[in-house]
Structures are given as C-alpha cells and as structure tokens.
Amino acid sequence: MLAQHVGAPARPVVLVGQKVKKGELIAAAHGNISAPLHASTSGTISAIGEITAPHASGLPGMAISIDADGDDAWLESERVSDPFALSPGEIAARVAAAGVVGLGGATFPSSVKLNLGRRSKIDTLIINGSECEPYLSCDDRLMRDRAADVVSGIRLMLIATGARQARVGIEDNKPEAIAAMREAVRRFGEIIVELVPARYPMGLLPLEMSARIRHGEMESAVALGLSDCIACGCCAYVCPAHIPLVQYFYHAKGELSARQRTQLRSEATRKMAQARQERLEREAREKAEAAARRKAERSAQQAALKTVAVAAAVTRIAAGESA
Ligand code: SF4
Known part of the structure; x- marks a missing residue:
C-alpha cells in the first residue's frame, strides 16, 4: 500500500515487469510528511494500482504488487561502520x-x-x-x-x-x-x-464512539475519549459485527484535524485583517499628526518672520527720527 503512514502517499518509482530485490526502494516519499516504501520480498512488479485494502473497511487503496520469486533475496547495501x-x-x-x-x-x-x-x-x-x-x-x-x-x-x-x-x-x-x-x-x-x-486510558467506548461518528457528532466522540484512541485495532479485531471501528476513528480524527486547520486559517485571516486595520489607523493618525506638526511649524515660522519685519520697521523709523 502506498499510504502506510500519515501524510502524503509514497509515489511509485518502479514499473510493471521490473525485477526487484527485497529492501529495494519501490516508492519514494512525497512532500514534507511522507515515507518511502521498499520491496517486502524479491520478485517482479506485477501491478501498480488499486487493490482492496487489507483492513476491515474493504475500501480500495493504491498499492504495488510483487510476484514473489521465492528467493527472498536482499538488495546489497553498504553498512555504516x-x-x-x-x-x-x-x-x-x-x-x-x-x-x-x-x-x-x-x-x-x-x-x-x-x-x-x-x-x-x-x-x-x-x-x-x-x-x-x-x-x-x-x-x-x-x-x-x-x-x-x-x-x-x-x-x-x-x-x-x-x-x-x-x-x-x-x-x-x-x-x-x-x-x-x-x-x-x-x-x-x-x-x-x-x-x-x-x-x-479508561472509559473508551469504541462502539458508542463509532455510532457518534456515523452521525457526524465528532465532539461527542471526542468527549467519549476519541483523542485517547491510538487506533491499535483491538476493538475492531474482537468486534462480532466486524464493524470497521478503526476506520471510523481515523476518519473522525482526519475530519477533526481538517476542522482545526480551517479554524486556525480563519483565526490567522482574522488576525491579519485586524493587523491591517490597526496599521491603516496608525498610518492615518501619524499622517494627521505630521500635518499638524507642519502647520504649527509654518505658523511659528510666519510669526517669527513677522516679528523680524516689525523689528526692522521699528529700527528704520527710529533711524529716520534721529536723522
Ligand atoms: S482502536 Fe484500540 S485504542 Fe482505539 S478504541 Fe479500539 S481498542 Fe481502544
């Protein structure tokens, strides 16, 4: 199966008909959270495509199939001394x-x-x-x-x-x-x-949790202990009705983390909008303060010029009188 880990499924790097050794890379990791896959035995790649997943849900999943040659021969690799x-x-x-x-x-x-x-x-x-x-x-x-x-x-x-x-x-x-x-x-x-x-962890009620999840009541599933479930599969293994309990839990956890991501994104957007509004208000305030400062400086300059002109006139008049 190409998705045996959380994150992005691995991408095949082999072709149908190719011979592989046990431990040989057959699918490479893809993205930041992903993991590569290696051949579980030696043989020939017989198919790359969907198969019925080997879990109780019976859902299809992408996989690489190997026609085993029976030798179980390992790929030679260098050991680190x-x-x-x-x-x-x-x-x-x-x-x-x-x-x-x-x-x-x-x-x-x-x-x-x-x-x-x-x-x-x-x-x-x-x-x-x-x-x-x-x-x-x-x-x-x-x-x-x-x-x-x-x-x-x-x-x-x-x-x-x-x-x-x-x-x-x-x-x-x-x-x-x-x-x-x-x-x-x-x-x-x-x-x-x-x-x-x-x-x-006590009080986990797998059947009750799966029933809540089926009805979309994720929060009540969380209240019943969904976050404590490690998806070990024991409950599904012993379930007489063969209910794919773990798949429900995976689905619910995925749904909850998607909701959380959406919530975080909207919160980040809200904070960005608030920061923008605050920046615009601050810039407008600073602009108004600068304009007021310039106006005050201009008035002070004009007053100073006026004082100088009056003093000059007084000096001129005084000079005329003495002449
Ligand atoms: S999958 Fe394991 S941990 Fe989760 S409810 Fe079932 S038994 Fe408990």
Missing part, C-alpha cells in the same frame, strides 16, 4: 530513507521528529516505554530482549535531536524490563530510566 560518528542530519536522512514511521498507531514519519532539533532547542528526549492498554506487551518484550539495541537507538536520537538527556519511562509493573534497561544504560549517564505508575 560507526553510526555514532554520523552527523545529526545524516542520522535523520538515513531514518527517512529507511521509511521508518512510528508504530504507536499514528504511523508518523520518524525523521520529521528527529529534525525538530534544527528548529528549536530540545533539552530532554522522553522515551515512552509504557504500554497504553492492559495486556499489551510489545514494548515490555522489546526492552527485556533488546535493551542494548533500544539504548543504541536512544543514543542516536540524542545525537540527531541535540537533546542533552533522555528519560525512559517504564511502568512499575514491568520489573524485568526495568532491570534490563537499567543494566543497558549503566555506561550512559545521559540516559535515565524512570519508573512511572501503570495507568491506562
């Missing part, structure tokens, strides 16, 4: 080229966040090692099994963002992950593991 010697820009560029996006549900391109350090100074990088729902265990498992890799990733993010330190929040009900991460960060004083209490 020392990733920690890369510059912040190089790290972000490599993450962008790899098509890395967030896996928390929003699928936001990671390189955009890594580049934030260029725009504003970042002091602390917060690493969310908490699960957002009971029974989720992917972060827990990752920290237990790959703590050293997680710490390497954090160190690279520190370089890329220019942040001074990183704080890793792990829920206090994950003792194995806490121990593994504490051991892994021992040599790196700039990374601190923090215990946080286990809390989960």
